[in-house]
Amino acid sequence: MDFNLTEEQLMIQQAARDFAHSELLAGVIERDTTQTFPAEQVKKMGELGFMGMMVDPKYGGAGMDSISYVLALEELSKIDASAAVVMSVNNSLVCAGLEKFCNEEQKQKYLKPLASGEVIGAFALSEPEAGSDATSQATTAIDMGDHYLLNGTKNWITNGKNATYYVVMAQTDASKKHKGINAFIVEKGWEGFETGPKEDKLGIRGSDTCSLLFTDVKVPKENRIGEDGFGFKFAMAVLNGGRIGIASQALGIASGAYELALKYAQTRKSFGTEIINHQAIAFKLADMHVSIMAARMLCYKAAAEKDEGKDISESGAMAKLYASQVAMDTTIEAVQIHGGYGYVKEYHVERLMRDAKITQIYEGTSEIQKIVISRSISKK
Numbered sequence: 266m267d268f269n270l271t272e273e274q275l276m277i278q279q280a281a282r283d284f285a286h287s288e289l290l291a292g293v294i295e296r297d298t299t300q301t302f303p304a305e306q307v308k309k310m311g312e313l314g315f316m317g318m319m320v321d322p323k324y325g326g327a328g329m330d331s332i333s334y335v336l337a338l339e340e341l342s343k344i345d346a347s348a349a350v351v352m353s354v355n356n357s358l359v360c361a362g363l364e365k366f367c368n369e370e371q372k373q374k375y376l377k378p379l380a381s382g383e384v385i386g387a388f389a390l391s392e393p394e395a396g397s398d399a400t401s402q403a404t405t406a407i408d409m410g411d412h413y414l415l416n417g418t419k420n421w422i423t424n425g426k427n428a429t430y431y432v433v434m435a436q437t438d439a440s441k442k443h444k445g446i447n448a449f450i451v452e453k454g455w456e457g458f459e460t461g462p463k464e465d466k467l468g469i470r471g472s473d474t475c476s477l478l479f480t481d482v483k484v485p486k487e488n489r490i491g492e493d494g495f496g497f498k499f500a501m502a503v504l505n506g507g508r509i510g511i512a513s514q515a516l517g518i519a520s521g522a523y524e525l526a527l528k529y530a531q532t533r534k535s536f537g538t539e540i541i542n543h544q545a546i547a548f549k550l551a552d553m554h555v556s557i558m559a560a561r562m563l564c565y566k567a568a569a570e571k572d573e574g575k576d577i578s579e580s581g582a583m584a585k586l587y588a589s590q591v592a593m594d595t596t597i598e599a600v601q602i603h604g605g606y607g608y609v610k611e612y613h614v615e616r617l618m619r620d621a622k623i624t625q626i627y628e629g630t631s632e633i634q635k636i637v638i639s640r641s642i643s644k645k
């Protein structure tokens with residue numbers, strides 16, 4: 266076991282840190298306030314190879330390992346968790362799934378532009394009545410011979426407005442339950458496909474979340490991913506990796522808040538001394554430091570196992586469950602350490618606190634992660 270990062274991993278970490286400070290920091294409060302999507306910044310992230318980090322260069326990706334991905338996501342999330350989720354969805358939920366499960370034609374047509382950051386993608390599993398209970402898909406894809414007819418509504422779709430390509434799960438044969446679900450690649454602009462209004466959110470306000478509405482959308486047969494009925498397995502396999510991305514986002518939110526709180530505690534004075542000299546404050550920082558390190562180790566472990574080709578359903582869920590709790594706890598205490606200043610936008614920690622909450626909800630709530638983990642350990 267080696268706890269040292271390689272030269273290349275350190276370089277990627279530094280590049281992500283530099284990018285976050287030079288390109289994301291300046292406008293992050295404004296984008297949060299006005300719910301503005303970081304379009305220009307995402308374009309630059311593509312140019313740096315951050316939108317298809319683990320994809321083979323022959324498909325437009327950067328060919329990096331999963332630890333590098335965790336490192337980059339942590340650095341971006343410290344500054345702008347909204348830009349980070351755009352990256353996480355494109356990498357983990359869209360590109361990774363297409364690279365692993367699509368055929369060569371699909372990869373040439375869709376993966377290349379997505380992995381190079383030329384366009385971005387979205388992943389549409391959730392519905393108004395199917396969030397945690399993801400097998401109960403109401404969106405239908407009826408087999409019409411040379412195409413499927415897609416009808417229904419997807420809810421809460423990240424990159425919903427800005428994506429060009431969408432991976433959409435839908436029920437083809439309800440009698441087969443989850444084994445009747447298929448996954449399809451759907452293009453923006455196809456007749457009958459519309460997006461709903463942008464959600465007005467508590468956090469990650471720079472990312473765009475909206476519903477997708479499908480009315481008799483014709484999806485060519487060649488846009489189905491894998492064999493008939495593979496859609497739910499596909500979604501679960503993709504989400505196992507996706508959870509490492511969200512765990513890394515949570516880790517970054519926590520470590521960003523910790524760094525700000527530490528700096529503040531070292532300079533803010535009360536009762537004639539820096540507040541870090543009050544044990545109540547120092548102990549909060551000690552707790553943050555330990556739990557962030559533990560979360561980071563869980564992220565690295567899951568990422569390393571992914572690269573070794575192991576089953577990461579349990580390790581990905583563990584990393585997400587723990588890191589998202591650490592993000593919540595750390596950001597709440599970071600606001601506390603900042604006192605009244607923590608309650609205003611200028612000091613960043615209130616935004617990080619609002620951003621932290623979503624990491625306990627999306628890509629499977631914390632309760633769902635416990636179901637995944639408990640089922641896994643009960644099999645051992």
Ligand code: CAA
Nearest residue numbers: 390391396397398399400423501502504578627628629633
């Ligand atoms: N990995 C691989 N396969 C899995 C799996 C996993 N983690 N979890 C379930 N499966 C497989 C099962 O093995 C089973 O397959 P077989 O029938 O072949 O044995 C099949 O999927 C059905 O599983 P269950 O019988 O366990 O189904 P269930 O209904 O009891 O529970 C669940 C499934 C784990 C709760 C699942 O529905 C789930 O993960 N729900 C959460 C959904 C979710 O994470 N949504 C995220 C949407 S994307 C998003 O949120 C993006 C974003 O914000 C940025």
Ligand code: FAD
Nearest residue numbers: 388389390391396397398421422423474627628629630632
């Ligand atoms: P529900 O499933 O209704 O859950 C409500 C509560 O009940 C939760 O606390 C849950 O943990 C609990 N609960 C439910 N079932 C159980 C159980 N069996 N045992 C114990 N507790 C349970 N989805 C996508 O497909 N693509 C996206 O890009 C995407 N992006 C999102 C972005 C944002 C900002 C948000 C808010 C959501 C996004 N989602 C996306 C949807 C997200 O994955 C779901 O919101 C999430 O899976 C929970 O589903 P739900 O909201 O329907 O809650």
